[in-house]
Amino acid sequence: MAAAAKKIETPSRLQAELAQRILQHLKQQGAAPGHHLVEQDLCAQFSVSRTPIRGALKLLEAEGAIAPRPHRGFVLARPIKEAPQAILAKPQDEEARRLFIDIAQARNTETLPDEIAQQELVRRFDAKLPVVLRVLRQMAELRLVERKPGNGWAFSSAAQTGRAQNESYAFRRIIEPAMLLQPSFRLDRDWAQKSRAAQMAMRRRRWRPADAAEFHDLNTDFHEQLARCSGNWHMQKAVQQQIALRRFLNYNWEYDMALVYEAIDEHVEILDALDGGWNEKASALMLHHITSSASPPEVRAAKRAETV
Amino acid sequence: MAAAAKKIETPSRLQAELAQRILQHLKQQGAAPGHHLVEQDLCAQFSVSRTPIRGALKLLEAEGAIAPRPHRGFVLARPIKEAPQAILAKPQDEEARRLFIDIAQARNTETLPDEIAQQELVRRFDAKLPVVLRVLRQMAELRLVERKPGNGWAFSSAAQTGRAQNESYAFRRIIEPAMLLQPSFRLDRDWAQKSRAAQMAMRRRRWRPADAAEFHDLNTDFHEQLARCSGNWHMQKAVQQQIALRRFLNYNWEYDMALVYEAIDEHVEILDALDGGWNEKASALMLHHITSSASPPEVRAAKRAETV
C-alpha cells in the first residue's frame, strides 16, 4: 500500500515503535483525514522528546500515512484503516524481535535445554551478543528466564506451556475478581464507556478474519484497564505481566467466533455491573469469565451440549 | 572473632555470597562441629560449579569457620553460632550493595527525582557505569524502577513508602490466604516441622537484640515456603517479590518483642491448621495475620487497650 518513495535512513527501534503507537493512538481517537498531529502532544503522550517523535512522523510520511504541510507539521493523509500494518525498525532491532520469537519457539518445541549460556545462544541463533542480552533481559522481566548464580541462564518452569497455562489461570482467578473489590477501586467511566461501545460494535458487525487482532487488543485492554482502576499498583503489574506472558506463550491467536461473542458478552456484563456499583456481582462474573475461558474448546462444547 | 590470617585474593561476589549461604545452609541443617562439607552437594544445592564453591570454602577457612582436612576437604570447625556474620566481597561488588542502599535512601528521603538518567546516577553517587547498570537492573526486577521509552529511568510509585506499604498489604491479603486453598497445595511437612520447631524455640527463650535478624529470616522463610507449597509458580514469584520489596523499603528491622511473639503464635497456628488439613482455617488465619501486621504499632496498642 502506498509504497515508500523517499529514502529512509534506518529508523531506531524507538522511532518505529512510536510510529506504530501513533497510528494506534489516532485510531483510538477516531481521527479523520486532515487531523493535525501536534508534536508536543505526542511527546507528552508517550513521554519522549521531540526527536524520536519527528523520526516516527517522517517514517509515517514515507509510508504515506500522513502528509507534510510545510511549517505546519503533518496531517493524517487518509482514513486510518488504510494505514500500513507493520512498520519495520532497523535490521538489528528486527533481529531482536525475531530472536525473541525464535527462542520462544525453540523452548516450546523443547529443542532448547532448561539452562544455557548466553554465548551458546549467540552460536545457536547466530545472533550478536548485545541482541541476545537485550532479549534475555526482556524475558527476565517477564520472569521467563533467570540468571543463574554463576554463568548462564535458566528458563523458568512458567515457560512450559502445559502446566503453566493452568497455573496462570489459577493466578488470575485469584487476582482479577479480587481487584474489583478493592476499597481503592475507582471505575474510569470514560474508558468503560468507550470499551463497551467498541466491544458492542464488534459484536454486532459480521465477523472478519482481521477482527481477531482487534479482539485481542480489546480483550487485553479490558483486563489491563480494570487492573489500573483497582488503584493497586501491584495488582496492575501482576495483570500486565500475565498479559505479556500469554502474548509470549501463544502468538497463534486463533479465535473461535462463538467464544469471542461469549467473551464480549461477559465483558459487557462486567462493565455494566461495575457501572451500577455492583462490584460484588462484577467480581463473581469475572471469576466465571476467567474460569470459562480457561476450559479448552472441547470441554466447552461438551458443556454446551449437556445443558441443551 | 578468629581474624583471618591467610592472605586472601579478593573473592568474587558469587564466592562471598556462597560463603554466606553455606553458613546459612549449615545453620538450617543444624550441622555440628566436625560436619563434613561435600563440594558436590553444595554445587547441587546452589547450582554452580565447584570452582566458586571452593572459593567460598577457602573464604570460610580464612574466617576460621571451617577447618581443612588434607585430601578430605573441609569440616565445620566450631558451633555455627560463632560463625562470622558478614563476609565481604571485592570492592566493586560491595560498591554495588552500597549503591543500592544509597539509592533506596535517597528515594525514601525524596532527594532523588522520579525520573533520572543513568549518567546522572553515575555522577551523583560517584559510581561506575557498570555498577549503576547492575543496580538498576536489580531494581527493575523488583519493579522499583522502569526504563523510560527514550533515555532515562523512572522510579515506580511502589517505591514511595507511604501508600505503597498499604498497597503491598492489600495485595498480600489477596494472594497469601488464597494460595493455601489451591488444589495444587501440598504442605512440605518436613519443612513445616522444622519451621515450627525453630519458631517455638525462639518463642521460649529470652529475647536478645540479635534475634531480630533471625526472626526476620524465619518470617520471610515462613511466607516464602508456603508460597512454594502452593504449587503455583506465579504465586510463589509474587510472594518472593513482595518479600524482596519489603526488604528494600525498610532495612531498619526494629521489632517490638510483643509483636514478634504474636506473629510467631500466628505462624504456628497456621502451620498446625495446615498440618491437620484444615486449609480453610489456615487461610482465614493467614488473612488475619497479614491484616494485623499491617496495622501500625499505635493502632495495635490502642486495640489491645480496648479489649482489656
Place this chain on the structure above:
DNA sequence: TATTGTTTTATATTCCGCTTAAATACAACG
C-alpha cells in the same frame, strides 16, 4: 504565541581487546 524547523548538547549503545572467574576435564588420594 503556539508550533515547527534547526542546531547543539548529553545520553546511551556498541565494538574490541583484555582480565577475571566459572565450568569442565582429568589426576590423585583415602
Place this chain on the structure above:
DNA sequence: CGTTGTATTTAAGCGGAATATAAAACAATA
C-alpha cells in the same frame, strides 16, 4: 568408588573510544 586436588577450557565482565540517537536549546514561521 566417591571425593578432593589440579589443570584446561570456556564464559562473562570491564574499560575506553567511536557511534548513534535522544533531549534540550534556539531560531523561524504562520
